[in-house]
Amino acid sequence: MKLKLNQTITLQFSAILLLFGLTFCFAISHIFGFNWDKNYTKLFYISILTYAIIIAFKRKNEFFKLTLIDYLVLLFIAIVVFSFIGNSKQNFFSFYYIKFLPIFVFLPFLIGRLFSIDDLKNLIKIFPWLGISIFFLCCVDYLWVHNNEIVHSRYIFFGVNHSPILISFLIAIALQATLFLCLHNYLFLSTRNKLFYYFLIGIFSISLIYISSRGVLIGCQLALLIILLTSNVKKSQKIFITIYILIISSLAFQFLPKAQSDFYLRLDTVTNQMQYSKLNNDFPIEENNRINIDPLCKPLLDGVNSVAIRKVLYFEGIELFTMHPFWGVGATGFGNYSCAGIGSYPHSTLIQALSELGIIGGFLMLLLYFLSLKNFLKFYFYSKKIADIAFFYLSLFVFYFFTDQIYGNYFLMSGSFLLFGISSSLMIKVNK
Numbered sequence: 001m002k003l004k005l006n007q008t009i010t011l012q013f014s015a016i017l018l019l020f021g022l023t024f025c026f027a028i029s030h031i032f033g034f035n036w037d038k039n040y041t042k043l044f045y046i047s048i049l050t051y052a053i054i055i056a057f058k059r060k061n062e063f064f065k066l067t068l069i070d071y072l073v074l075l076f077i078a079i080v081v082f083s084f085i086g087n088s089k090q091n092f093f094s095f096y097y098i099k100f101l102p103i104f105v106f107l108p109f110l111i112g113r114l115f116s117i118d119d120l121k122n123l124i125k126i127f128p129w130l131g132i133s134i135f136f137l138c139c140v141d142y143l144w145v146h147n148n149e150i151v152h153s154r155y156i157f158f159g160v161n162h163s164p165i166l167i168s169f170l171i172a173i174a175l176q177a178t179l180f181l182c183l184h185n186y187l188f189l190s191t192r193n194k195l196f197y198y199f200l201i202g203i204f205s206i207s208l209i210y211i212s213s214r215g216v217l218i219g220c221q222l223a224l225l226i227i228l229l230t231s232n233v234k235k236s237q238k239i240f241i242t243i244y245i246l247i248i249s250s251l252a253f254q255f256l257p258k259a260q261s262d263f264y265l266r267l268d269t270v271t272n273q274m275q276y277s278k279l280n281n282d283f284p285i286e287e288n289n290r291i292n293i294d295p296l297c298k299p300l301l302d303g304v305n306s307v308a309i310r311k312v313l314y315f316e317g318i319e320l321f322t323m324h325p326f327w328g329v330g331a332t333g334f335g336n337y338s339c340a341g342i343g344s345y346p347h348s349t350l351i352q353a354l355s356e357l358g359i360i361g362g363f364l365m366l367l368l369y370f371l372s373l374k375n376f377l378k379f380y381f382y383s384k385k386i387a388d389i390a391f392f393y394l395s396l397f398v399f400y401f402f403t404d405q406i407y408g409n410y411f412l413m414s415g416s417f418l419l420f421g422i423s424s425s426l427m428i429k430v431n432k
Contacts (some may be wrong), residue, residue, distance in 0.1 A: 017410040087330030093343030112421020131174020168213035172220035175204035183231040215406030230391035307313035317346035320355035349408035358403035
């Protein structure tokens with residue numbers, strides 16, 4: 001996993017900082033006992049944005065030719081902005097989310113758009129080392145800091161309630177990259193290097209299960225399946241690695257602490273008898289206190305089963321789309337009508353786009369996913385120039401698409417917009 005770096009700060013590190021940098025900042029500040037101020041976060045992301053804009057200016061010639069994806073992303077951003085301006089029910093959370101648009105939508109797309117093929121190859125090699133680093137920091141936090149808080153049956157690391165999701169994303173991508181590198185270089189690896197890769201695959205697989213982020217785990221399994229199916233190694237080697245991962249994962253599940261075990265069992269607790277009541281368009285949540293009077297809202301009142309909660313949010317988003325099919329309820333407007341209250345979102349980028357932006361915004365979102373998927377498939381099947389890495393980014397794209405429908409908010413989908421940018425960039429570079 002040797003890296004070829006010709007400068008200290010490169011675009012791939014900008015992408016890493018954007019996706020995972022804050023997680024490491026939380027970890028280091030918590031372990032060493034100093035507070036991470038919100039102003040540090042602002043400075044952190046503004047620095048990345050500034051650097052990316054400087055690089056974009058230096059490489060401005062690359063933007064003389066724009067792709068369909070470029071136009072669609074710019075159009076999507078414009079629709080979100082105009083929808084936000086036209087939303088008559090704006091609140092504190094409306095302005096809270098809209099400020100993320102340049103950082104987690106435009107910036108990742110810009111970085112991905114600037115990526116070279118060498119950047120993409122380097123990025124894959126960096127991911128396993130990031131996984132090792134976060135695993136080490138989690139161990140230090142767990143054993144040294146001694147404040148192992150449990151929230152909703154999950155251990156909380158680095159003093160951040162949503163740390164299991166942040167950490168699991170990084171470990172899942174590290175696992176995907178490690179499996180890819182192992183299979184891609186399999187014929188050239190020494191026995192010692194193969195054992196090292198197997199060790200990392202085992203550690204990442206166990207860690208991902210213990211972190212207890214179910215949506216990320218399922219999304220990672222889909223991505224691993226794609227990597228296994230599209231790799232060129234012998235069938236026997238694929239079977240061996242698959243069995244190895246299954247055995248390791250099964251043992252990890254067998255020895256889970258009761259809290260995490262119960263957390264996974266909740267996947268089977270959503271009943272089909274849940275009654276769904278129609279949303280009332282005339283009385284948003286802040287006016288009618290719907291969470292206390294609507295039976296639909298009971299999972300949110302209980303606050304335990306996130307699967308049941310998501311079912312409610314999905315139903316609400318679909319219902320809002322049927323009530324406002326053309327223009328939606330306005331960007332950031334979902335929470336005005338939801339059991340979850342103002343500031344909430346349906347945890348699905350597609351449903352959120354449909355419910356808040358209407359058929360135009362939802363169609364644009366779906367079209368961005370479709371065109372990027374089509375491009376990555378095209379790169380894999382028809383481009384000898386990048387076929388060796390295309391299937392990794394194809395698997396990463398599927399991973400982010402799946403998790404976007406479990407956790408997603410289109411104001412925060414930095415991973416997918418990074419891949420939209422990569423897809424657009426490769427279209428130009430491959431066709432040169």
